[in-house]
Structure formats: C-alpha cells, structure tokens
Amino acid sequence: MRREQKRYIHDIDTLKTYLKAVNHFRGYKISSFSFDHQNYSLTITINSSRILPHGAHEVLQLIAAGVRNFFIKDVDKPAEWLINELQVSEGMFQFQLEYGYLSFEVKAFSLIISNNLNDKTTKKMVSVDVNDMIQVFKYDSHINDMSFSFKQDETKILHYIGVTKEAHDPYWSYFSDDSGVKRFHTAEELFNAKIYNGQSLRERWSEVTIVHMNGMPTEECFSQFEKSIKIRVGESVVGLDLNNITVEGHIIKDKVCHSCGANACYVLKYDNIFCPYCNKWLDENRHHHNQPFQPELIWNRYKLLRFCQVEFSRGGKAYTYYCSDQNVQKGDWVIVPVGISNIEKEVQVVKTFQATTNHPPYPLHKVKTVLRKQPSLSEEVANTVEKLVKLGKVCDLTKRNSDFDVWKEYDILITPIGHFWLEYNGEPVTMLIETIFPSHHAMFFVEGAYYLKPCRRELKDFKHLKVCTDVNLRKARYIDNLGIRRQDGSRWRLDDYDVGIAIHSQNVINRGVTTNVLGMPYLESWHDEYKYEYIFSVIWKYYESDEDASLWFNVVK
Structure with missing residues (x-):
C-alpha cells in the first residue's frame, strides 16, 4: 500500500532555505511545463533526483500566478529539461538548464512537494537514538536535511529538519501544515524546542519514523559519515541494550571479537554471537545474509564502500570519486562534479574498487560523488x-x-x-x-x-x-x-x-x-x-x- 504526503511552500524565504538543502534542484528534471498567456499563470512539474528508500519517490509542482517578464532561451520542446540550478530573488525565478534558460516574475506561487511513500518504509525503518542523532547534526557536515513523521499523527504530515551553512542560526525546522521556517542556533535548541503539539522532538523521539536523510536511506547515509556514532552496549533485565535499542540477548564475557577486542554478544533471534562495535557475526560456521542490526543503527567501520577512479585526459592523473552505482564499470563514461563550483564534466572510469569506511582512499568528508552514468552516444x-x-x-x-x-x-x-x-x-x-x-x-x-x-x-x-x-x-x-x-x-x-x-x-x-x-x-x-x-x-x-x-x-x- 502506498500513501502520498505533501508539503507546501508559499514564501520566498522558506523556498530559499529549502533550495539550499536540495542543492538548488541540481540534477532535477522538468517533466512538464505549461504557460497560460491569458491568465498569466504557469505550472511546472519537476521530478526529483533524490533516491528515497523502499521505492518512494518525490515529485514537485510549481504553480505561479501573476506571471510577467516571462523569458525562455535556447530550450527545446518540453521533454525532461535537466536543471543545473534554480535561483530565486524577491519574486524572480531563474532556471539555469543544461541546455537553455528560463526566467519569470510572479506575484504569488505555491511549491507542492509530494512524497509517494510505501508502507514498507515505516515497517522497516527503526529510529536511531536521539542523542546519536543530535551528535550527527552537530559534528557531521554530510547532513543537509532529514524528513520524518510521527507514528501517532493521523494526518501523517511529513516534518523536515536540517542544517545550512548560515553563520547565524544554521539549524531549521519546517512541516507541511505551517508555511514558516523556524531557525535555531544549536542542534540542542532544534531538538528541545516545543514546536510539535507543545512537545519537543526529543520528547517525541520514540514516535519518530525517519523517511530519508539527504534523500537516502538512513543506513546508506550513515555509512558515509567521517566519524562513528558512539556505541553504547549494556545489559538490563529485559535483554541486551545497544544504543537504547533492546533485543533479547546478553553479553558473553569470555569471548572477544578478534578485530576490535570487545566482548562478544549473543542475540536470541538468530541464535548467534556478534560484535556490536563491528556490527558483524563472529560464528563463521553460521551464515546470515544480513548484519546483526539492519537497517544499520550504527556507523559500520568495516562496511565496504564503492569508489572509482577517473581521468580527465588520456594517461593523466587519476582522481577518486565515491560511486554507489553498481552498474558503473571500468571503461564507462560518467558525469562528475569538479572544483569549488562543482562544474559537471564527462570523464572515463579507469578503475573501480572497494574500501572499508575506516580506511577510505580519500577522506569521506571531502570525497565527491559520481553524479550519473552517461548513456551510450550511439x-x-x-x-x-x-x-x-x-x-x-x-x-x-x-x-x-x-x-x-x-x-x-x-x-x-x-x-x-x-x-x-x-x-x-x-x-x-x-x-x-x-x-x-x-x-x-x-x-x-x-x-x-x-x-x-x-x-x-x-x-x-x-x-x-x-x-x-x-x-x-x-x-x-x-x-x-x-x-x-x-x-x-x-x-x-x-x-x-x-x-x-x-x-x-x-x-x-x-x-x-x-x-x-x-x-x-x-x-x-x-x-x-x-x-x-x-x-x-x-x-x-x-x-x-x-x-x-x-x-x-x-x-x-
């Protein structure tokens, strides 16, 4: 079963904050476009390039009224125009496309963000401990935004929190039944503000279902963190406690993990022992397709990440990029961001390889990501x-x-x-x-x-x-x-x-x-x-x- 959640943006300041979180629609596509010359209105449908978990997808619709100074240049007939950037200022919208340019002024607008969610999302996703999440927002530069819902809300409103590079009040919160953005100076203020029906996000954390972080599943996003979330292991009368997540099991004090030296743990569900710090099974005679905790609740230092090396000239220096797309192989052509301005360039892949997250070929907070594989030019x-x-x-x-x-x-x-x-x-x-x-x-x-x-x-x-x-x-x-x-x-x-x-x-x-x-x-x-x-x-x-x-x-x- 699928359900649709919508978010509405009606003012320029909120839109500016949202555009910063999604890199100004870079890589998004305009799939349909209509302009009513008589009524001075237009409608633009935009498909997001963000990869959401479990088959979810995001579609945006921009509806504008009182359109004037409409200008379009070097654009072919509408057929999924690729967006390089959207800039907004006062009532002016400026789309820089891969091929061409589109701009106009509006008196009023509404941006409708629709997330078509699969119920499997809520069934499979488990909340991370709130203290760990605060730590992530404070110290990791990878997080731009996170969307979530509260299990008890009948309306299933999508809520958003995030962080921008603003010098003052970089943390923000927004949800679809309120058009205003609320800003905060610290991550603690964001999580402690009583803005969710009189309660704070920290107080309601047990009700939270994370939909995505940076447009990715939580475990995929966590695997790119430079620093690990601190792992806390303990025992209670009800079982084994890992970062406030309780499972049936116990600590085995006479057996240790050969990788990190920590005490092994036993989990009843799989009748097997594992290391909570390495998040791996220790009994080699028993095979499980999954790791002890899936989706991953911790940063897995031994997880294999996929990288590729590209050349910008024949026989030139090889540059490393993170590449999660398994379809990209040696000899393929891909688009990668280059330089401070992230100019897109077409390059050839000369090597693909894997490395663990604790020993990457390049610091994870600095390495850039392959944007997309190029189709055949034939x-x-x-x-x-x-x-x-x-x-x-x-x-x-x-x-x-x-x-x-x-x-x-x-x-x-x-x-x-x-x-x-x-x-x-x-x-x-x-x-x-x-x-x-x-x-x-x-x-x-x-x-x-x-x-x-x-x-x-x-x-x-x-x-x-x-x-x-x-x-x-x-x-x-x-x-x-x-x-x-x-x-x-x-x-x-x-x-x-x-x-x-x-x-x-x-x-x-x-x-x-x-x-x-x-x-x-x-x-x-x-x-x-x-x-x-x-x-x-x-x-x-x-x-x-x-x-x-x-x-x-x-x-x-």
Whole structure:
C-alpha cells in the first residue's frame, strides 16, 4: 500500500532555505511545463533526483500566478529539461538548464512537494537514538536535511529538519501544515524546542519514523559519515541494550571479537554471537545474509564502500570519486562534479574498487560523488547522422568513382571508416572539403587524408568548434598524440585501421586549441585574426604498427 504526503511552500524565504538543502534542484528534471498567456499563470512539474528508500519517490509542482517578464532561451520542446540550478530573488525565478534558460516574475506561487511513500518504509525503518542523532547534526557536515513523521499523527504530515551553512542560526525546522521556517542556533535548541503539539522532538523521539536523510536511506547515509556514532552496549533485565535499542540477548564475557577486542554478544533471534562495535557475526560456521542490526543503527567501520577512479585526459592523473552505482564499470563514461563550483564534466572510469569506511582512499568528508552514468552516444549521434545525410549536402567517398567539388559546401563527409561533420556551439555547420591524393609523401602512403574547413567565419557568442564523428573512439585503442607547435590531435587503432584526427593552422601556435578526454581536438576560443587558418584533418590507413609515421606526414595538406 502506498500513501502520498505533501508539503507546501508559499514564501520566498522558506523556498530559499529549502533550495539550499536540495542543492538548488541540481540534477532535477522538468517533466512538464505549461504557460497560460491569458491568465498569466504557469505550472511546472519537476521530478526529483533524490533516491528515497523502499521505492518512494518525490515529485514537485510549481504553480505561479501573476506571471510577467516571462523569458525562455535556447530550450527545446518540453521533454525532461535537466536543471543545473534554480535561483530565486524577491519574486524572480531563474532556471539555469543544461541546455537553455528560463526566467519569470510572479506575484504569488505555491511549491507542492509530494512524497509517494510505501508502507514498507515505516515497517522497516527503526529510529536511531536521539542523542546519536543530535551528535550527527552537530559534528557531521554530510547532513543537509532529514524528513520524518510521527507514528501517532493521523494526518501523517511529513516534518523536515536540517542544517545550512548560515553563520547565524544554521539549524531549521519546517512541516507541511505551517508555511514558516523556524531557525535555531544549536542542534540542542532544534531538538528541545516545543514546536510539535507543545512537545519537543526529543520528547517525541520514540514516535519518530525517519523517511530519508539527504534523500537516502538512513543506513546508506550513515555509512558515509567521517566519524562513528558512539556505541553504547549494556545489559538490563529485559535483554541486551545497544544504543537504547533492546533485543533479547546478553553479553558473553569470555569471548572477544578478534578485530576490535570487545566482548562478544549473543542475540536470541538468530541464535548467534556478534560484535556490536563491528556490527558483524563472529560464528563463521553460521551464515546470515544480513548484519546483526539492519537497517544499520550504527556507523559500520568495516562496511565496504564503492569508489572509482577517473581521468580527465588520456594517461593523466587519476582522481577518486565515491560511486554507489553498481552498474558503473571500468571503461564507462560518467558525469562528475569538479572544483569549488562543482562544474559537471564527462570523464572515463579507469578503475573501480572497494574500501572499508575506516580506511577510505580519500577522506569521506571531502570525497565527491559520481553524479550519473552517461548513456551510450550511439542513438544521439545516429539521429544527427541520419538528419544530415537525409537533408544535407553529402560528400560520399564510399561510392565508386566518387568525386567532390572543393568549392562546394557540404554538411557531412562519408568515408569507409565513418561519418564526419563540424559543429559550432553544438550545432552542425557547413564545411569545405579538400584533399591531396596521392600524398606528396610517397613513402608515407595513407588510404585517405581529408581537410575540413568551416564555411562560416563570423562566429558570434563562440563556445567551441568541433569535428564530430560516429566512429566509436571509446572502443578504439589510443596510440599517440599528434600535437606539435601548430597542431593538436590524436591517433587511434580501430579494428584494422590506423585513424588520426587533428586540427592545425599554418601560422597560429596552438591558440585556443585543445583536446577532450578522448583525444578529439577542438577550438575552445575563436580569434578573428586567424579565422581562415584553422583546418581539421581526418586521416586513415590500414594499421601496420604503432611506429608507423604515415599519419604524421599527412596531417597538413
């Protein structure tokens, strides 16, 4: 059985606090959008990227009235626009999308946050001791927000508490039947404030069911803590007490854990002994799929966390990221945050590995997390190729007795190894194609050497100029860099072919020229004084050896 819980935000200050807790909707998607020009109203549906436990999911709906100064730029038709950031100021909303921009002013708005919860959430989740939770909020920088409900509430209202990086009163509390945010200076003030029907969160803690922390299950969130929650073990007349959680069992004083030296404990439910500090079973002859306490009520220092290493350039320094996605493997491409501004970059995974939480490869409070695995580019590239071949001007070298005009503008070049075209700011542009065949260098024969130049030379709002291809260079073996003073590029072996792609200029020494992580060359800055100098080269021949210099001598026509 599923039930829906809703939270409402109607004022800018509350919305600003909420946006800080959810990183300004970074990674969220706009799934639907409608604007009523006559009534000056709009509705935007947003799907959260937060992973909630036990199949729960979060959907947000922004409803605005009195809309004016509506502006939209460089946005395709609505189809899950990826949000980089949402900023709000007074009545102004500014969506920075992955591709495009959306902004508008409103007189009134309502943000409805719907959590579709599975009842399994409340059955499986067990409350952590309140003193441990206060400790977490005080000392751990990972916690941004926590949502919970009280078991006794008939309305099943979702409550939220959290902490921001504000210098004054960083702790906050909010719940869906009250539009105001309450702020507190310390974690103790937050938990002791009598704001829940005249009682404090500390007083009602036994009624609390945690729904999620930072959008994750409690145990997943706890596993990322830099410091462990202090573990308290004791005995009472009713059984074994672990951090105020009582189970049937007792301490075994004549048996110790070989990992930490603490006394072992016996738990009747599983008829087995375990170490409460390591949270692991000690009888190797008896196997249990679960750990002694699941979901984990303590920070498990021996839990294995998954990491990956990525490279931002071929053969460059490897950087480590936390990666919980089991589907990410060596050779895959992923999006990771980089730098203080967390700029998203596409990189290749060169290694995946596991490490225990007490011996991570990098401090857990500093390590960044892989944002998402990149899908195969084949579908997107195939659509571009199909469009250019069907609607554009084609230079097809695969046809018998093929010929082309060096003064004619082309949209795409078809070769025996694949398709090639130029893109300016992500959009295909026409090009001139030249060749010299046979080559001036008779002893350095190649099967083909073609030189691509953009027809358009007045490039405004320049971001990049790239040579693109459907040749799967992700599967190719990188051989060498083709860069010298006036050119840059790369060489690969792809099946039976030796392939080279480069960009060069007769008189410019690497002005604005760079390569991506695959080694593909492109222009990242445009200089009008050299606009006739830039030429892209595409060269190939049947592979002989890595020492073959034929491609080097044919980069420049």
